[in-house]
Amino acid sequence: MSDASLPAPPRFRQIGLPGYVGLLVVGALVVSSLAATAPTMDKLARGLTRLFAPSGLFTQMFPPDFSRIGPISWKLLETLQMAVAGCFLGLIFALPFAILATDRLSPHPLVRTVARAVIALFRTVPDLVWAIIFIIIVGLGPAAGVLAIMVDKIGFAGRFFAEAMEETDPGPQDALRAIGASRLGIIGSAVLPACLPSFTATSLFALEKSVRGSAALGLVGAGGIGVDLKVAFDLFNYDEALAIILMLLALVIAVEQGSGWIRRKLI
Amino acid sequence: MNAPVLPVRAEAGSTLVEPVLAVQGLTKAFAGTGILRGVDFALAPGQSTALIGANGSGKSTLLRCLVRLVEPTSGGVLMLGQDVGALSPRALRRFRARVGIVWQKHNLVPRLSALSNVIHGAQARMSGPRVWTQALAPAQVRAEAMACLARVGLADRALARVDSLSGGQSQRVAIARMLMQRPEFILADEPDASLDPQTGQEVMELLLGLVRQDGLSLLVISHRLEHTLAFSDRILGLAQGRIALDMPTPAASAGELRRFFDHEAAA
Numbered sequence: 024m025s026d027a028s029l030p031a032p033p034r035f036r037q038i039g040l041p042g043y044v045g046l047l048v049v050g051a052l053v054v055s056s057l058a059a060t061a062p063t064m065d066k067l068a069r070g071l072t073r074l075f076a077p078s079g080l081f082t083q084m085f086p087p088d089f090s091r092i093g094p095i096s097w098k099l100l101e102t103l104q105m106a107v108a109g110c111f112l113g114l115i116f117a118l119p120f121a122i123l124a125t126d127r128l129s130p131h132p133l134v135r136t137v138a139r140a141v142i143a144l145f146r147t148v149p150d151l152v153w154a155i156i157f158i159i160i161v162g163l164g165p166a167a168g169v170l171a172i173m174v175d176k177i178g179f180a181g182r183f184f185a186e187a188m189e190e191t192d193p194g195p196q197d198a199l200r201a202i203g204a205s206r207l208g209i210i211g212s213a214v215l216p217a218c219l220p221s222f223t224a225t226s227l228f229a230l231e232k233s234v235r236g237s238a239a240l241g242l243v244g245a246g247g248i249g250v251d252l253k254v255a256f257d258l259f260n261y262d263e264a265l266a267i268i269l270m271l272l273a274l275v276i277a278v279e280q281g282s283g284w285i286r287r288k289l290i
Numbered sequence: 291m292n293a294p295v296l297p298v299r300a301e302a303g304s305t306l307v308e309p310v311l312a313v314q315g316l317t318k319a320f321a322g323t324g325i326l327r328g329v330d331f332a333l334a335p336g337q338s339t340a341l342i343g344a345n346g347s348g349k350s351t352l353l354r355c356l357v358r359l360v361e362p363t364s365g366g367v368l369m370l371g372q373d374v375g376a377l378s379p380r381a382l383r384r385f386r387a388r389v390g391i392v393w394q395k396h397n398l399v400p401r402l403s404a405l406s407n408v409i410h411g412a413q414a415r416m417s418g419p420r421v422w423t424q425a426l427a428p429a430q431v432r433a434e435a436m437a438c439l440a441r442v443g444l445a446d447r448a449l450a451r452v453d454s455l456s457g458g459q460s461q462r463v464a465i466a467r468m469l470m471q472r473p474e475f476i477l478a479d480e481p482d483a484s485l486d487p488q489t490g491q492e493v494m495e496l497l498l499g500l501v502r503q504d505g506l507s508l509l510v511i512s513h514r515l516e517h518t519l520a521f522s523d524r525i526l527g528l529a530q531g532r533i534a535l536d537m538p539t540p541a542a543s544a545g546e547l548r549r550f551f552d553h554e555a556a557a
């Protein structure tokens with residue numbers, strides 16, 4: 024031990040004037056935002072009371088009405104099919120975009136910048152907005168939903184595919200380049216095999232995201248169960264709406280459990 | 291870059307032979323710092339040459355400059371009858387296919403089988419999915435790869451995943467991949483560095499066997515005095531960016547080589 028014991032260090036680091044100003048700005052932002060947009064207490068209380076009134080949403084929802092379980096099941100299947108089709112197409116197109124977006128594999132910095140911009144755009148614009156755009160292009164129905172899911176998935180998987188490829192060990196790729204292998208050869212024989220576990224995990228996440236997303240797409244008319252959900256709400260058939268929500272929940276949980284199981288098998 | 295075109299004295303005291311590698315006035319600077327400052331030497335074919343030098347003396351840089359994995363600042367390299375500095379990107383790829391490189395790290399694709407990794411060596415002359423994985427490879431490619439694996443004593447581990455092999459086995463698979471390239475010249479950068487003494491010795495014996503039995507030319511960077519003396523016909527010592535020592539191995543004594551091995555000098 025040293026002769027003189029050192030005094031304990033201060034608990035908090037001094038943050039200085041810029042730090043205090045920063046805290047003040049963040050605080051003001053939170054308070055003003057809450058005041059401007061959050062519901063007031065009495066508004067919330069009144070709403071809750073109405074929810075449980077004899078004609079209220081909650082009261083009307085129970086018991087759930089499964090009388091149209093047949094047609095609803097078919098629409099649920101259509102929702103799943105939209106998710107699978109859109110996800111599949113999205114993953115297929117995400118791969119080339121991702122390759123073009125990486126530092127190491129892109130043929131030209133300009134190509135890389137463009138690919139990154141496209142991925143960022145596809146990821147940033149919400150899938151509901153894509154659905155509205157595609158409804159204008161291909162009309163109401165599942166096709167618009169599939170395209171919306173596809174674009175959303177190019178953005179989602181494109182980003183994670185690219186990250187996985189950037190993170191792989193460059194050694195094997197450099198070794199193949201040094202023997203004169205082509206870019207495509209390096210991708211096919213060194214990059215893809217190394218990325219396979221990560222690509223699979225990303226693809227499964229993309230499928231889960233697609234299933235959750237495809238349910239909402241019907242709300243704007245892009246096919247699937249969301250259409251029925253909207254109609255049920257519009258016609259005040261709250262008990263049928265609850266039945267749809269419960270079946271949707273079952274589907275999402277089933278897909279998540281299945282994909283989680285596959286992911287665990289892969290690790 | 292100007293490459294020498296005339297035959298050069300390839301070995302002290304020998305008659306004139308067409309050198310398999312001639313380096314003239316090679317310099318390389320990183321950010322203005324001269325690492326190589328005028329390297330001159332020429333090698334006769336069918337020999338094993340050891341390149342020695344202290345840490346950071348530029349051995350790896352010199353090796354990479356020979357095949358332009360690092361672009362030399364100035365100077366000429368004539369290798370396998372090619373003026374390396376003058377090659378177009380396409381011709382450079384074809385030239386690199388003729389030069390096998392063994393790295394300190396094996397640089398194999400870990401998730402693939404030994405056989406698939408060896409087949410990757412064929413990318414020096416073939417392209418497409420048929421040389422990405424053993425499952426898609428034509429019969430004669432697989433047979434040749436098996437022969438390469440047999441050459442390094444690993445034919446029985448053909449379908450073992452590379453990440454299940456030991457360090458020495460992996461390095462031997464890397465040598466098999468290099469053989470699959472059908473190289474005429476072998477460059478090796480401390481192929482024994484990450485291996486235990488016994489395994490390192492076996493790898494060096496394997497490389498020397500390729501010189502003695504197949505007539506290949508070998509330039510090997512070595513960091514072990516005993517390997518330098520046991521596995522080379524000629525020794526080049528790099529110091530201050532130049533060839534500071536050049537002698538046939540039988541004439542070398544451990545004492546005069548010691549200054550090129552910092553860890554031995556320190557002892």
Ligand SMILES: Nc1ncnc2c1ncn2[C@@H]1O[C@H](COP(=O)(O)OP(=O)(O)OP(=O)(O)O)[C@@H](O)[C@H]1O
Pocket residue numbers: 320325343344345346347348349350351352
């Ligand atoms: N790409 C690079 N950029 C900048 N400096 C580099 C680069 N590559 C190598 N150097 C420097 O050049 C010098 C020589 O490096 P080199 O790897 O060729 O030495 P070496 O003789 O192979 O050393 P070692 O025995 O440690 O392998 C070192 O000082 C290194 O830091």
Ligand SMILES: [Mg+2]
Pocket residue numbers: 349350351479
């Ligand atoms: Mg080195």
